Amino acid sequence: MEYKTFLPHRDLELFINCYWTLIVPASIETTKQRIIPDGLIEMAFILGDDIKRYTSADEFIIQPRALVLGQTMEEFYIEPTGYVNTFSIRFYPYGFAHLVKTELNRLTDKETPLANLFPKNDADELENLIINARDTKHRIEIIESFLRSYISKPLVYDDLVKNTIDEIILSLGSKPIKAIIEDKVSLRRKLERKFLKYVGVSPKQLGRLIRFQAALKLVLSEDPESFTSIAHQFDYHDQSHFIKDFKDFTGLNPKEFLNNEHMKLSSIFYK
Incomplete structure (x- = not known):
């Protein structure tokens, strides 16, 4: 299991806690993993095989491959179906609100496909660019360009x-x-x-x-x-x-x- 974190560019550090990547080789035996609340919002891209999210002890859904995980107040289980390769952006509590008009309590305790929060053409293009990027450095350049285009200017704080x-x-x-x-x-x-x-x-x-x-x-x-x-x-x-x-x-x-x-x-x- 290889987990790495990367700092954002200084002009985005008010919004983003970090970028992270997770790579786990495919294994014959997969284990459910319990994900716990952290007070942050994630935008994640699943680059490897599908990942299950359990909605009950035995029932699950397949996570969207480009998603936003809203605030969570309870733990939940995920399980890889094979090779894990994930690239994710971890936002500070107030960071993600500067990108979307959606009230963020509507995202709480669930994953929302990226195309439900941004114009579908923009979301689809971003997903394709992230998938086909050369490496993590290139993915960070792509996502930072995308985020800069959506952050409101001039920046307005409550x-x-x-x-x-x-x-x-x-x-x-x-x-x-x-x-x-x-x-x-x-x-x-x-x-x-x-x-x-x-x-x-x-x-x-x-x-x-x-x-x-x-x-x-x-x-x-x-x-x-x-x-x-x-x-x-x-x-x-x-x-x-x-x-x-x-x-x-x-x-x-x-x-x-x-x-x-x-x-x-x-x-x-x-x-």
Whole structure:
């Protein structure tokens, strides 16, 4: 399994967390992999064999080969049918909203074909260019050209959304939303509506995701701290609260997560 990440050009770093590639040779034995929420939106291109996404224990759909994975609040399973070769763009929470007019809560917890979000001719051309690109460097050049053509100019930020996201990230999700907006009820309702439109989840949900991901990195570190220490560091009420939150997002407690064969891919993504 070969997973690599690449930084975006500096004029896109406000929108994009990274580009990543994943290559896995075809194997006789394939294992379902559990994908866990991370608070980010992905645009992915499947360059290898088809990938199943399970909608229940036994039922699945075949993922679109050019797709956007919206915000997810629950874990889900995927399974390769053979050779895996994926190229993906990982957007910051507010990054993808600058490319489309679609309200992002409509994308939450599902994959949306690229052609449903951009003009079909543009989406089809982009997919063909990515498929036929020489290498990853060439794919990054192609996608960056595409993204620049769609990012609104002049760039318009919603200050309430941007400032709240900045506070959430700065505190690693530990600062309560009511503290960020000084407990103003009318402002909270406004913020909820704007977050669903521009981020895809509520401020509280994004805060939980950011805090969980920060804690997960410590769980996956080479020298992991005790769960009590992690809980304290990220302002969980106690270890039980931390474990409950962890289980809500992964379906497992931290001990079960480590070295779980269904979590190999998520462990690589978030270590």
